[in-house]
Every structure is written in structure tokens, then in C-alpha cells.
Amino acid sequence: MATQQQSLSTSAIDVRPRGARRRHDDRERAGWALATPFFVLYFLFLLWPVLAAAWKSLFSDSLAGGEADFRGLGNYGELLGDGDFWASMWHTVLFTLLSTPPLILLPLVFALLVNRVAKGQWLFRLAFFAPYVLPVSVIVLVWNWLYQPGFGLINGYLTELGLAEVNWLGAEGTAMISVVIATVWWTLGFNFVLFLAGLQEIPTELYDAAKTDGAGAWAQIRWITLPLLLPTTVLVAVLQIIASLKVFDQIYLLLQGGPNFSTRPAIQYIYENGFTQYRVGYASALSFVFFLVIVAISVLLFAGLRRLQRGTPAS
Amino acid sequence: MTVQADQVGTPAAARPTAASAGRRRGRLRPGGALVIAVLVIAAIVWLIPFAWAIATSLKPDEETTATPVSWTASTVTFDAYDSILGRGDIFRWYFNSALVSVVVTGLTVLLGSMAAFAFSRIRFRGREVLYFLIAAGLIVPFQALIVPLFEEMDTLGLVDTYWAIILPQVASPIAVLVFKRFFDGIPRELEESALVDGASAWRIYWQIWMPLARPATAAVAIFTFVITWNNFIWPFVVTTARSLQTIPVGLSTVNSFYGAQYAQIMALAILGALPLLIAFLLFQKQIVQGISNTGLKG
Numbered sequence: 021m022a023t024q025q026q027s028l029s030t031s032a033i034d035v036r037p038r039g040a041r042r043r044h045d046d047r048e049r050a051g052w053a054l055a056t057p058f059f060v061l062y063f064l065f066l067l068w069p070v071l072a073a074a075w076k077s078l079f080s081d082s083l084a085g086g087e088a089d090f091r092g093l094g095n096y097g098e099l100l101g102d103g104d105f106w107a108s109m110w111h112t113v114l115f116t117l118l119s120t121p122p123l124i125l126l127p128l129v130f131a132l133l134v135n136r137v138a139k140g141q142w143l144f145r146l147a148f149f150a151p152y153v154l155p156v157s158v159i160v161l162v163w164n165w166l167y168q169p170g171f172g173l174i175n176g177y178l179t180e181l182g183l184a185e186v187n188w189l190g191a192e193g194t195a196m197i198s199v200v201i202a203t204v205w206w207t208l209g210f211n212f213v214l215f216l217a218g219l220q221e222i223p224t225e226l227y228d229a230a231k232t233d234g235a236g237a238w239a240q241i242r243w244i245t246l247p248l249l250l251p252t253t254v255l256v257a258v259l260q261i262i263a264s265l266k267v268f269d270q271i272y273l274l275l276q277g278g279p280n281f282s283t284r285p286a287i288q289y290i291y292e293n294g295f296t297q298y299r300v301g302y303a304s305a306l307s308f309v310f311f312l313v314i315v316a317i318s319v320l321l322f323a324g325l326r327r328l329q330r331g332t333p334a335s
Numbered sequence: 336m337t338v339q340a341d342q343v344g345t346p347a348a349a350r351p352t353a354a355s356a357g358r359r360r361g362r363l364r365p366g367g368a369l370v371i372a373v374l375v376i377a378a379i380v381w382l383i384p385f386a387w388a389i390a391t392s393l394k395p396d397e398e399t400t401a402t403p404v405s406w407t408a409s410t411v412t413f414d415a416y417d418s419i420l421g422r423g424d425i426f427r428w429y430f431n432s433a434l435v436s437v438v439v440t441g442l443t444v445l446l447g448s449m450a451a452f453a454f455s456r457i458r459f460r461g462r463e464v465l466y467f468l469i470a471a472g473l474i475v476p477f478q479a480l481i482v483p484l485f486e487e488m489d490t491l492g493l494v495d496t497y498w499a500i501i502l503p504q505v506a507s508p509i510a511v512l513v514f515k516r517f518f519d520g521i522p523r524e525l526e527e528s529a530l531v532d533g534a535s536a537w538r539i540y541w542q543i544w545m546p547l548a549r550p551a552t553a554a555v556a557i558f559t560f561v562i563t564w565n566n567f568i569w570p571f572v573v574t575t576a577r578s579l580q581t582i583p584v585g586l587s588t589v590n591s592f593y594g595a596q597y598a599q600i601m602a603l604a605i606l607g608a609l610p611l612l613i614a615f616l617l618f619q620k621q622i623v624q625g626i627s628n629t630g631l632k633g
Contacts (some may be wrong), residue, residue, distance in 0.1 A: 050536030051459025058450035058511065059465060065503035066472050069483040076483065130377060133370050142619060147378035149623055150385075153611040155565045157586035161604040162388045165597060168400075173387050176404030205384065213627045259630075266478045269567045273587055287478050287568075294482035295572065303482040311479040318474040 070311060077305035081298070088301065095305035105306060107281070108289035109313075111196070115271070115285060116264035118200045123260050124253065127208050131215035132241065145216070149209030156206075160273040163202040164189070189275060192282040199271050199283060206270070207263075211256050218252030219245065254328055258321045265314055286310050392416070392601040399597040415598035416606075424592075425606050427578065428585035432564055432610075435497065435581060439504045439563040440556050447510030447555065448548065452540045454511070455518035466515075472508040481572045488573055499573045500581070504563050510555045513629055517551035518544060557618075557625030564611060582607050 077095050079088035099105055127148075134144045151159070166173050167188035175185045188198040222245065230240050268287035271277060277284030290310060294303030387406075391399050392415050394408035401408075419425060453459065454466045484503060485494070493499040521544070534542075545552070567583040574580065580588070586607045593599055615622050 047457055047536070048459045051453045051457035051462060054449040054453035054457070054536065054540065055459075055462070055465055058446040058506075059469070061446065061502060062469060062472065062506040062508065064487075065484065065506045066475055066477075066480070066508075067468070069480040069487060070475065072483040072487060073480065076486070130374070133374050136370050137374065144374055144378055145623065146616075146619060147381045149619075150612065150615060151381070152626070153561055153565075153615045153622065154608045155583040155586065155611075156567050157583045157589075158604045158608045161586060161589060161600055162384050165391065165601065166384060166387065171400040171402050171404060173383075173404055176402065180403055205381065210627065210630065213623050217627065262474075266476050268478055273567075287481075290479070290482060291572070294485070300482065300486060307479050307482050311476060314476040314479060315474050322474070 070308075073304045073308045073311065075304075076301055077308050079301045081301045091301065095302050096309075098302065099305055099309060104281070105286075105289055108277075108284050108286045109310075111271075111277075111283055112265055112267060112285045112287075114196060115200065115267050115283075116261055118196065119203050119264050119267075120257065120260050122200070122204050123208060123211055123264075124257055126204065127212035127256075128215050128249075128253065130208075130212050131219055132245065134212075134216060135219045136237075141216075145209075145213065148212045151206045152209040154206070156269040157273060159202055159206045160270060163198075163205075164274060167198055190279055192279055195275050195279060196283050199274055202274065203267075203270055211260065214256050215249070215252060218249050222248045251329055254325055258325050261321060262314070262318055265317065388601045388604055392598055392605055394598050396596050396598045399601075415596075415602035419599055419602050419606060424585060425603065428580055428582045428607070429610065431497075431579060431585075432581040432583075435500050435504075435570070436560050436563040438497075438501050440560045442501070442505045443507055443510045443559045444552055444556050446505065447507070448514045448545065448552070449540065451511045451514030451518055452544055453536075455515045456539075456544070457536060469508045469511050472506075473512070477503075478568055481568060484569075485572055495574050495576050495579060497579065500570045500579070503569060504566065507559065509629060510559065513555050514548065514551050517548055521547060553621060554625040554629050557622055558629035561611065561622070561626060582610075 076088075078091060078093070080091045080094075081088075130144070130148060134141055137144070167175075169175055169185060169187065169190075172188075174188070178185055186194060188194055226244050226248075227240055230244055235243070266287065267285050268291070271283050271285050272288050272291075275283050277288045286306075287310070290303055290306045293299045293306060297303075390406050393411050393413070395410065395412055395414065398408040450469070454462055488494050488499045493502075564581075565583060566581075567587065570579075570581045571584045571587065574584065577585075577588075586603060589600055589603055593603070
């Protein structure tokens with residue numbers, strides 16, 4: 021500050037070049053000074069771990085402190101033949117395949133319906149969004165309780181209706197479904213508010229015009245709402261797929277990846293190799309491969325999304 | 336979609352169209368009783384898990400597993416809450432979660448907006464490269480980095496400290512992107528009048544830009560606070576001391592430390608949910624907007 025004021029008070033003849041020069045230097049310094057604190061943290065705790073994973077994946081398993089032996093691509097060779105790893109990758113994909121459709125369709129339907137309600141929209145938004153602000157552990161405690169055999173609420177009602185009980189958490193065929201149901205209940209609200217916001221961007225004049233042309237409610241949804249909501253829908257799908265691929269918390273806490281490892285997701289496998297087997301080199305290789313897969317899928321999906329957004333006229 | 340994201344990303348004055356979006360809300364539409372009926376049923380289904388947890392927490396422990404299932408017990412009792420509050424774990428979890436979330440939120444807003452201001456308003460060498468590196472971080476899956484990040488914390492001697500929980504969560508590129516989008520939308524004339532006065536970059540940032548950036552600050556702060564408050568995997572990985580447990584981590588140990596006393600477990604779940612649930616009931620609109628607008632960029 022002081023230097024700038026000085027430069028303004030120097031003689032009129034050389035104030036231009038020197039003042040401009042000094043201002044340029046000040047600008048360089050100010051830019052770096054403001055951006056550096058964030059970037060240092062960002063580099064240390066986001067970029068560096070990626071580089072560290074790539075580097076450590078080339079060494080044999082050892083805890084920090086001990087001497088690690090260079091193993092080249094040996095960890096990657098092992099990983100290729102590791103059936104447990106590929107099974108865990110499949111569980112992650114399966115969770116994504118099962119959770120994405122209901123997490124697009126249900127919030128879409130709810131938003132379409134709520135958008136037709138004149139008063140009290142906030143009440144429904146409250147009901148559908150409230151679970152989203154809860155910590156995962158609360159979700160798991162409550163759903164574990166709901167899913168209990170015999171005295172659990174769900175099985176209790178099934179019995180009362182004369183139906184057979186379902187072994188929600190204990191059977192390989194249903195455990196993943198149970199986690200998906202709990203996840204849909206938990207996170208639906210996020211996609212719901214995205215859809216609701218997208219719906220409220222659609223100009224009402226379009227509906228008015230359609231109404232004068234005699235279009236009924238269903239025709240309006242079919243020919244106006246859904247086409248204009250397509251960009252929102254694709255965006256929600258992309259965000260949902262990426263979020264689902266990162267699943268760990270609720271499967272780990274509700275099922276510990278069981279029964280019999282049948283739901284163990286990729287991140288849990290990485291976690292176990294790193295923190296219970298202490299195979300740091302191998303866990304780093306697993307981390308790096310998983311990292312590359314997620315980044316590749318994200319880049320592909322977002323590139324597709326951008327192409328689609330450019331193709332359709334912006335609303 | 337972009338219009339919606341812009342509602343937070345640009346000042347209202349610069350975007351007259353953004354305001355009109357809210358006006359269409361209260362418009363009466365042909366809905367009919369059927370729509371309402373379907374929605375009410377769906378909302379009830381959505382609220383049942385809450386209601387069942389509350390009902391269970393108010394039962395005497397020995398009646399929680401009675402069959403056939405019943406919403407009520409012989410008496411309504413707060414015994415479960417009494418013993419939970421008596422044990423006191425929950426207070427330490429509250430404190431740790433509050434401390435971590437407040438510090439992470441404060442640092443994220445401050446450092447993120449500083450960097451965004453530099454990227455948006457100051458032409459300095461290397462800013463394109465820096466900004467590209469930060470924006471690229473949006474697609475980095477944090478969960479995939481827990482092993483190398485833990486190793487790094489171990490090397491730094493930070494494992495089992497608050498800093499280990501806090502620092503990696505500050506490095507969130509979303510904050511920079513939201514602030515930059517906002518700053519990009521502020522008209523240039525404001526800045527030029529400040530430059531004539533000879534104000535330093537810091538003063539322009541702190542006294543002119545940050546007061547204007549309240550909507551972006553609110554959105555980033557709400558989003559960051561909720562995400563940090565609910566983050567499970569990182570505090571779980573980097574702490575072993577029970578004294579450092581946050582709410583999600585503490586509650587995840589409930590089954591091993593509290594046994595199968597369902598009234599107490601549900602009381603704990605409700606107490607664990609309570610802070611954000613109350614905040615949500617009070618500031619529903621702001622929280623929904625803050626999370627959805629910011630989360631779009633994550």
C-alpha cells in the first residue's frame with residue numbers, strides 16, 4: 021500500500037513507466053500471496069498423495085520407517101491376478117448399477133409431483149431432504165434396527181401381513197439391496213432439490229401455451245417438462261454415478277462388506293490392505309488403479325455431458 | 336442447469352434473470368387430490384425411520400424387541416437418554432465435530448476466497464496453470480487417497496491430532512470454483528475506483544469483495560460445514576484416540592461399546608442427528624440452496 025502511494029507522488033515525467041512497472045510487480049506478488057496458502061494445502065493433501073501413491077506402488081510392502089524394496093511393477097502384476105480386488109471392484113460397480121436408477125427416477129417423480137403442488141412445497145422438501153443432512157452412522161444405526169429379523173419394523177410388518185420374513189442383512193442375495201434401499205432413503209433429497217430447481221427454470225409461458233392448445237397434464241409432462249429437463253437429468257445421472265462409485269461408508273458400517281465379503285467395495289479392500297494387512301505398497305497400487313479408473317470415468321462422463329449441453333440450446 | 340448454478344455464483348444485481356426463477360413457485364397448477372395423496376404417502380414413508388427411532392428411544396429397553404412390533408410400550412420413558420447423557424461420550428463427540436467443522440469451514444472460506452480473488456481479479460504469471468491444477472482436483476476421489484494420505488500424516492507426526500482431521504478437508508477445490516465464479520460476475524468498475532484510491536490487493540479483497548460475496552460465502556460455508564460434520568472415512572482413518580472421535584466416528588463404535596440396547600442406541604442416533612437436524616429445520620431454504628448449488632460443482 022505504502023509503495024503504491026509513493027509511486028503516485030513521484031514526479032509526473034517518470035511516473036508512468038516506473039509506476040506501471042512497480043504496479044506490475046505488486047500485482048505479481050499480491051496474486052501469489054493470495055493464492056499460495058490455499059495452494060500449499062491443496063498440493064500437500066490432494067496432489068502429493070496421488071504422486072505418493074504412484075511412487076509407493078513401486079515398492080514392496082512395508083510400513084513407513086522400514087526399508088522398502090523396489091518391486092517395479094510387481095504390485096500391479098499381483099493386482100491383475102487378485103480375484104478379491106476384482107470382486108470388490110465388481111461390488112462397487114454393482115452398487116452403482118443398483119443405486120443409480122432409483123436415485124434418478126424416484127427424485128424425478130417426487131419433484132414432478134411436488135412441482136404441481138401450489139402450497140406447502142417446503143413440507144415435502146423437508147421430508148425428502150432431511151435424511152441427507154444426517155451422518156452416515158445415524159443412517160446405519162437406524163436401518164440396522166429397521167432390518168432386524170423378528171422384532172425389526174420391516175420384518176414385523178411383513179409377518180403381520182402374512183408374508184415371509186426377509187433376511188435383509190444376513191443373506192448374500194439381499195444384503196446389497198438392503199444397502200441400496202438405505203442409501204436411496206438417505207441421499208434422494210439431494211437429487212430431488214436439483215430436479216426441483218431444474219423444473220422451476222422451465223418458463224411457465226410454455227405450459228400456458230400448451231394449455232390453450234388443449235394439452236392435458238400428461239401431454240405437458242411428456243412434451244415440455246421431460247425434454248426441457250433432460251440436461252438436468254443427465255447432470256444428476258453423471259454426479260450420481262461418480263458418487264456411487266466412491267461408496268464405502270454405509271457398506272462398511274452396515275455389513276462390514278459381508279456376508280462373506282459379498283458386498284465389500286473397492287475402497288474397503290484398499291482400506292483393509294493398507295490398515296489391517298499393513299501392505300502399504302500394495303494398497304498404494306490398488307489406490308492408484310482405483311484413482312485412475314474414477315478419474316477416467318469422470319472425464320468421460322463430463323466430456324459427454326459438455327457435448328450434450330452444447331448440443332441443446334441453453335434454457 | 337447453468338442458470339441454476341449461477342444463482343449463487345453471481346451477485347443478484349448482475350443477474351436480473353436469476354430472481355425470476357423463484358417467482359414461479361406459488362403458481363397454482365392443476366394437481367388434484369391424487370398428486371397430494373401420493374406425495375403424502377411418500378413423505379410418510381420417508382419419515383417413518385425417524386419416527387421409529389424416536390419411538391424406540393422412548394421405550395424401556397426390555398420392551399424394544401417385543402413382537403409383534405408396536406409403536407408404543409407400557410410406558411414412555413427417558414431412561415435411555417438419561418444413561419446416554421450420563422455416559423457423556425456424546426458431549427465429546429459434539430465438541431470434536433463442532434471444533435473440526437468450524438475450523439475447516441473458516442479456513443476453507445478464507446483461503447478459498449483469497450485464492451479465487453487472485454484467480455479472478457489479479458493477472459499474475461502462472462495463474463492459469465495454478466487454476467487448472469485446482470479445478471482438476473474436482474475429479475480426484477478423496478476416498479482413493481486414504482492410504483498415502485495417512486502415510487503422509489504419519490511422516491508429519493500428525494496422526495491422532497485435530498490438525499490431521501482438519502487440514503486435508505480444507506483443500507477442497509469446490510470452494511475456489513464457487514468463489515471464482517462469483518467474483519467473475521462482479522462488474523469491473525468497482526475495482527477500478529478502488530485502484531485509483533491506491534488500495535492494496537488485500538484491502539480490495541477484504542473490504543470490497545468479501546462483503547459483496549456474502550451469498551457465495553454462505554453457500555460455501557453451509558456446504559463445507561455439513562460435509563465436514565458428516566465426514567466419516569477420514570477422521571475414522573486418521574484417529575484412533577477415542578478422545579478425538581467426531582459424531583460419525585463415535586456413533587460407528589456404538590455397537591461394540593453399547594451392546595444391543597436398542598433404546599439407548601436409538602437415543603444416541605437421535606442425539607447424533609439432532610444438531611444438523613435442528614439447523615436444517617431452522618434454515619431449510621439456505622441449507623438446501625447452499626448444498627445443492629455448491630454440490631453441483633463437486
